[in-house]
Amino acid sequence: MPRLTLPDGSHPELPEGEPVGGVLGPDAIAARVDGELKDLSFVPRGDVSVEPVEAGSEDGLHVLRHSAAHVLAQAVCRLWPGTKYAIGPAIEDGFYYDLAIPVHVSADELPRIEEEMRAIVAEDQPFIREEVSRSEALARFSDQDFKREIIEDLAEQEGEVGPGDTVILYRNDDWLDLCLGPHVASTGRIGAFTLTSISGAYWRGDEKNPQLTRIYGTAWASKEDLEAHLHRLEEAERRDHRLLGRQLDLFSSPEELGPGLWVWHPRGGLFRKQLEDWVRDLHLARGYDPVVTPHIARSVLWETSGHLAKYSDNMYPPMQTDTGDYYVKPMNVARAAAHPWRHAG
Numbered sequence: 001m002p003r004l005t006l007p008d009g010s011h012p013e014l015p016e017g018e019p020v021g022g023v024l025g026p027d028a029i030a031a032r033v034d035g036e037l038k039d040l041s042f043v044p045r046g047d048v049s050v051e052p053v054e055a056g057s058e059d060g061l062h063v064l065r066h067s068a069a070h071v072l073a074q075a076v077c078r079l080w081p082g083t084k085y086a087i088g089p090a091i092e093d094g095f096y097y098d099l100a101i102p103v104h105v106s107a108d109e110l111p112r113i114e115e116e117m118r119a120i121v122a123e124d125q126p127f128i129r130e131e132v133s134r135s136e137a138l139a140r141f142s143d144q145d146f147k148r149e150i151i152e153d154l155a156e157q158e159g160e161v162g163p164g165d166t167v168i169l170y171r172n173d174d175w176l177d178l179c180l181g182p183h184v185a186s187t188g189r190i191g192a193f194t195l196t197s198i199s200g201a202y203w204r205g206d207e208k209n210p211q212l213t214r215i216y217g218t219a220w221a222s223k224e225d226l227e228a229h230l231h232r233l234e235e236a237e238r239r240d241h242r243l244l245g246r247q248l249d250l251f252s253s254p255e256e257l258g259p260g261l262w263v264w265h266p267r268g269g270l271f272r273k274q275l276e277d278w279v280r281d282l283h284l285a286r287g288y289d290p291v292v293t294p295h296i297a298r299s300v301l302w303e304t305s306g307h308l309a310k311y312s313d314n315m316y317p318p319m320q321t322d323t324g325d326y327y328v329k330p331m332n333v334a335r336a337a338a339h340p341w342r343h344a345g
Helices: 058-081 107-122 134-140 145-152 221-239 240-248 268-285 299-305 308-314
Strands: 028-033 036-038 046-052 093-099 128-133 164-174 175-178 192-202 211-220 297-299 320-321 323-329
Touching: 028 058, 036 058, 046 058, 058 093, 058 107, 058 175, 058 211, 107 192, 107 211, 128 134, 134 145, 134 164, 145 175, 145 297, 164 308, 192 221, 297 299, 299 308, 299 323
Parallel strands: none
Antiparallel strands: 028 036, 028 046, 093 211, 128 164, 164 175, 192 211, 297 323, 320 323
16 A cells, blocks of 8 residues: 655555545645645555645646636537537646637626636536546547637647646546646635636737737735735736826826836926936945946947857847947936946946
8 A cells, every 4th residue: 555644644544546635635636646736536656755736836727717718618618519628727826728719708797707716616526637648638628729720839848738748638527638737636626716808819829829818817816815815916917017107197008109108297207307316326435436428339349248159139139320339228227437346326
């Protein structure tokens, strides 16, 4: 029988063929087995170290959100048969899924999708992991073009679908996805969640590919954690500098200038001047000497510094003049002499 090493130092023996979840307690939603995240249904073949993964931990939230992404896609497929589903990862604080839905779906539909997700959660459908051959996976995804493309492109690589000819699938009820996992034991283990926004995204980030509908959501271990997260988002939005700039008549970013380029209004200009004075006085008080450099320089400077050789693709194109090519400076670290010095540039 496999001998387990648990975090408390105990070494229970697991009957042959039994999953690790049976020894980890009711709060575990996944497990770390020899350092790797696994489903609770994982069956070890030998002695292993096992740690429980609870929903509120970083690992637990990742697993929970990944499972919520599957339920999101399943709900959309229920509501709009014929939907083609692409990818749906867990991301920081949430999850999303990219889908080709046969009808136009706007943010007004998010409550309807969320309601269908809650129905799937209430059904407590088990997540079942399957390992199949590449040919079988292609056959089972016969009507899912994006999944077939992933299988055909990546089946020989360790990653999205599994190593070699092995393709890993997860099934809950009659819904199937291509995924390495792990997942919670069943949809009923998914905690508190909500859908947050909807946008467009090109398949594989290439504008030459079909544009998909990307639906975002967030999921947490408890309703209290979800409400706290939504409150943080509300507070961040309330303090958004773009919103405050308009409300206080400090600055604006006209479309003609481009994103991230600001016009400081009189009130904002005065506020900025006061900040600059405070920063300058602070530097002087701490022994720094100010150095002011031009915003452009001849190409020879950036050739010497190595910027052109290494970063030219990320620099603005040259301004060609009778005296040579000039570039906008890619850095703001100056030296006022041939020896190192302390400067506030």
